[in-house]
Amino acid sequence: MxxxxxxxxxxxxxxxxxxxxxxxxxxxxxxxxxxxxxxxxxxxxxxxxxxxxxxxxxxxxxIIDLGQLLESTMDRAIVLVQAERGFLVLRDAKRDDFEVAVARQFSAGEVDEAQVEISHNIIRRVMSTREPLMTTNAQEDPRFQSSTSIVAYSIRSAMAVPLIAKDELIGAIYVDTRMKARAYSVGDLSLLSALADQAAVAIRMARLYDELQQRNRELQATLDELRTTQDELIRAERLSVVGRMASSIIHDLKNPMTSIKGFAQFLGRDDLSPEQRRYFSATISRSIDRFVGMTQEILDYVRGDVSLDLKWVPVSELINDVRTFIEPDFRAKGLRIQTDLAFTGSVLVDQGKFQRVFLNIANNARDAMDPGGVLTITSQQVGNQVEFRLQDTGPGIPPEIMDRLFEPFVTHGKPSGTGLGLAIVKKVVEDHGGTVRAENSPGQGACFVVTLPLNP
Incomplete structure (x- = not known):
């Protein structure tokens, strides 16, 4: 009541x-x-x-900023209980002690360093017991008879309350007054305790926010460092790619150029028959075509051009043009090409670039097969796609490179080449919205499966 x-x-x-x-x-x-x-x-x-x-x-x-929060809390406490002075202290867990974070004097603002000593006795008692403490007559209170500072500064009434959040002792708030007419009451202590409870939670949240900000700054610094490292690795990898490409280009372009030079010298002889001249001329022509093809591979890869000149091309025309181009090289090595085109409709492709897909795969098959080998090219409709299969009778693809087969400079069964052929195959096919994969057929060699959408 x-x-x-x-x-x-x-x-x-x-x-x-x-x-x-x-x-x-x-x-x-x-x-x-x-x-x-x-x-x-x-x-x-x-x-x-x-x-x-x-x-x-x-x-x-x-208030999120910790420093601003501590000052605001102390200022509010001074006004709330009409104190002359106040101190907000934070616990230093490493030293098992406290440090003054904010010191205020109602009439003159901040308290000087010498006056801070006044409250140590009471604050240590509060932080040790974790219980609020109040004295209405500090001069005669037996608990503080040994505290010379309380007597020296004529403290009349004082209160101190702990700052506790989630059972963690954060610090304490201390206020005092020298006015006899303003002795603190139990109500004042309850009011200050209520403020301390709210302040403790806010301080804990502000600290967590500061920690989060620090973690974010550290994370950002780590990310920046990783980006720098990644950029350096990318630059190093690009230099490595350029170096390997240059080495491969210099070595492999020598082969067709050597053939062209040698057969051109033969053509200058007077004792050649017309058939021999035709043979050497055809060989020079194929070497030039091979040279052009290799340089085109390099240009396609370096440029990374994704522009496509799309048009509807009959599958039979696409395959027959490729066959006409590569068949002389196959015959010269004792190889055959056979086709089985179940699907002969049209596909929407960049004819020149997509012929390069089949040429690159066929060239790999030519280099991998021994005399007597056969390359079989088939086409069929599978759902809303057309599927091309290029099956050779070579030794197949080594399992250790199967997962990396379409990466630059990964080769199999080839004595020469730029090492970019299958990387270009994958890029061109995917630019057309299709897929390409390689399979090993037991006892039959390698099979490359190329799919294209019929309604892109």
Missing amino acids: TELTRQLNALEATLPRLRRGDPTVFYDVTVILEKLREAAIALERRQAELLTLYEVGRDIAS
Whole structure:
């Protein structure tokens, strides 16, 4: 039962005496009314304190910066309990001690360093027990008789409350006054404790935010370092690719050029028959075609050009053009080409680039097969796709390079070449919206499967 309720009940109890005209009742009513006035004033003060506490809690909860939060908390505490001075201290776990984070004096702002010593005795006791502490007459309080600072600075009344969040001791808030007329009450201690509870949670969150920001900065620094390292690795890899490409180009372009030079010298002889001249001329022509093809591979790879000149081309025309181009080389090595085109409709392709797909695969087959070998090219419709298969009778693809077969400079069964052929095959096919894969057929060699959408 509150004091206000008790006095209202007492006033109600005087009504029968008033009706009887009891003259002594007027004194009792006067006393009760005075107590009612005091209770109403106390109620208003408590209401104002709770409103202030709510506003303080709302304000400090909105502050993220730790330094600003600590200062705001101390300033609010000074005003809330009408203290002359105040200190907010934070626990130093490493030293098992505390350090003053904010020191305030109501009339003069910040407290100088010498005055900070005043509160150490009380603060250490509060942080040790984790319990609030209040003294209404510090000069005569036996708990602080040994504290010369309290006596020296004439501290009259003081309070200190711990800052605890999630069972973690964060620090403490201390306030004091030298005014005899302003001795702190239990209500003041409750008010300061309530503020401390809210402040402790806010401080913990601000610390977590600071830690998160620090982690983010460290992570960003790590990411920046990784990006720098990645850029360096990419540059190094590009230099390595250029070096390997240059070495391969210099070596492999020598072969067709040597053939061209040698047969050109033969053509200058007077004792050659017309058939021999035709043979040497055809060989020179094929060597030039091979040279052009190799240089085109290099240009296609380096440029990375994805522009396509698309048109509908009959499959039979696409395959027959490739066959016409490569068949002389196959015959010269004792190899055969056979086709089985179940699908002879049209596909939407860049004819020149897609012929390069079949030429590169066929050239690999030519280099991998021994005399008597056969390259079989088939086409068939599978759902809404057309599937091409190029099956050779060579030794097949070594398992250790199967997963890397379409990477630059990975080769199999070839004495020469740029090492870019299958990398270009994969790029051109994928630029057309298709797929390419390699398979090993037991006892039959390697098979390359190329698919193209019929309705791209």
